[in-house]
Amino acid sequence: MALRETIVEVAKDVARRAVRVPTVQHLIERAESLANEERNRMGPAEPVAPPSPPPPAVEPLTAPLGQHGKQERYGEYWDFYVDREFPELVQRDASGNTVFTWPGDEWGDEQYWRQSFDKMFKQHVPPESTRFAEIGPGSGKYSLMVLEAWKNATVAAFDVSRSYLKVLEKRCAPLVADGRLRPFVIEDRPDIIDRTAEQLGWAGELDCLYSMDAMVHVDLQYLVAYWLSAARTLRIGGKLIMSVADATSDGGFNKLVGDVPVCFPLQGKMCPKFEWLSPQLVEQVLGRLGFVIEATYNFNHRDFFFVARLERRPTP
């Protein structure tokens, strides 16, 4: 097995097991064990016929190229994940211990989702709040928790992936039909949240903008567009709730280093690699936009979980 295929197998294996923080040691051990398995299968004699059945012809970690030989939209990777990669995980795991129903079930577990929701949302967002915006809802696990806890609330949910939004609409059909959950696709313009807030009559009155387990994949140049929208559309005192990848945490550092073999060949391609920040960077940039960090949490030793409060609007 070529080194790249081995690494890709390891990465897929890590993803399948929902191991959220692969270490260098883990990658090396799995690569060695896969190499041993391969040697045993092939035996010491002349190479025999290739193993059957052949590995699936799915190029992992990047979406296929579009008709012009390039990926057309950033969201295509996430469409690819929903349409092609997730169904494979479901099939494989159906014979094992875990069965995943919705894309996103494979990341973390119920205890982590509940704990992060209870601490970051329930403790910081007032019970009378009604206007929420979510970025990267995926199939809606946090949208559902918000709409369950805030019975009079509406969530405007923004995602780059049309496939994910279709799943969201299916999973949360009654809430979408009631108008309590409003899905919006993010295209190329950075002011989508502002424009939507205007249309909904929420401009400057949003209670909470949140994004969980999604902005770990988004670089600061892009993320700052969302933070600027938050500073313009939240009410003063409104909350920005988010998790981002922290390269200065133990788990973050391990992942940063452990992902080198997988990510290096993918430079410039659309893929789910992490984009790294640090608490200091987040605090300083948000401070300039008028936010103060109200609370921080550590649920997985890798990401920086924060609740920021809008104190003043930035001067345009």
Ligand SMILES: C[S@@+](CC[C@H](N)C(=O)[O-])C[C@H]1O[C@@H](n2cnc3c(N)ncnc32)[C@H](O)[C@@H]1O
């Ligand atoms: C790992 S999933 C998490 C989904 C959901 N928040 C959850 O916890 O199950 C990442 C989500 O973020 C979306 N996403 C990725 N990059 C994004 C971006 N730049 N802007 C908005 N959404 C993005 C993906 O399409 C996907 O829905």
